[in-house]
Amino acid sequence: MIDLRNVTKTYDNGAKAVKGISLHIEDGEFVFLVGPSGSGKSTLIKLLTAELLPTTGMVLVNNFNTGKIKRSQIPYMRRTLGVIFQDFRLIEKKNVFDNVAFAMRVIGASEKEIKSRVPYVLELVGLENKSHRLPEELSGGEQQRVAIARALINNPQMIIADEPTGNLDPARSLEIMMLLERINALGTTMMVVTHEKALVNRFSKRVIAIDDGLVISDGMDGYYNYETE
């Protein structure tokens, strides 16, 4: 569950990236966040993951008020989120299994829990046969599946993906998007940032469009009706 109320974010250098956004995302929703380059999408994502704190307004993520909670509580807020990036962000020297297991280890899971959970999630993303490969031995689409498995491994309430298909060809992009849709169907709230109009319009999902730090449209029609570039 996400609740933003009159959120603004001004960077230290004075750049106003978010100029007053209010929106609500319910548990179980699938939402596309679209908008031109520099419109403030990544800034908004960073506000949700508490990488940035709002300049004014309130950011509520799974009942954590990021601007109000203690610093020491932020890790626990992040455990309710799974985050996926365009550049996968895998650890090059760890194999697929360990990349995914890593996310469990660092929050203190036992080896027993890891051994039973990781294969299940790898199967969910279709990588059950590649668990011993290193990231460099995988295609871009496969690497992104590893990142998705890692985002899922601690059973977050919500997954946030910042241009997850930005580095993939259209066919791979569609596969990834369908995988995210399937994960959403299993109960995880999904927020996907993307530039790709054609991709968005293949799904019938809620689409929030922002421009210049403001929400300019928010509808369930699943139509990406905003012109980019």
Added chain:
Amino acid sequence: MKRNNFGYYIREGNKGIFVHGFMSFAAICAIIACLLIMGSFVLITLNLNNIISDLERESEILVYIDDNLSEAEAKSVGSNINMITNVQQAVFVSRDEALQDYIGQQDDPTLFDGVDATTLRDRYRVTLLDIGQTKDTVTKIEAISGVAKVSAHYEISNGFMTMQSILNVASTAIIAILMIVSLFIISNTVKLALYDRREEIAIMRMVGATNRFIRGPFLIEGFTLGIVGAAIAFFAEWGVYSLITVRIQAVDTMKLLNLLPFMDIWAPMAAGFAAVGFVVGVIGSALSIRKFLRV
């Protein structure tokens, strides 16, 4: 999902040491150098203090009493000497006893034959509390009526005292500088380890690892570097000190310098080395981590 992470910290921390073998080696060398110099200063200071307290115990002032005073009058001078604050003890020695002492000190007892005790003077053997104030005290004793002459050898003790105070200042300064240098090197070694693993750290933060968990391995890395350096330095110091004391004692046949055996001081030395290693290691890494983990 609470679990004891200590094993993980140690595994990861020690991995870090080997990944940056050269920097770790440099950090350990810096700590060793720092502790060796520090330890040497401490050992020299300890020995000097020991020698000075020996001197304080042994060095006494002789206060000669005016010939014209009777033995009874001479004894009353003693209470005046004892009233001076820096005087620990004033022991009366009559001229007869003094003569016997002289005779007793000679290998040839006939040397003083024919010498009459009346040629000597009654005297006091005075021991002082603080030999640093010898000169002052001598002036005070000289002012007492009935005192004919005071003989003291404060040149030697003054020499040692000066050396001691110079050494104290110098060692404090050098120890401070070396600690800062070691701290800096450790901190940079850990910074390198942090930098090397920045992507991993970013991922850890993203998936909700606590700062304590992220910090753990790097603190262990600093701790290990500090303690390993301290241990090597301790044994090196022990070896070098034993060698030097043996050499000095071989030359110093008159046993002028009473050197402390390492066995008498090993425990506080070991504790000191371990403490410095620990502080430099842990604080050094904590400094880097703090900067690194600040969002």
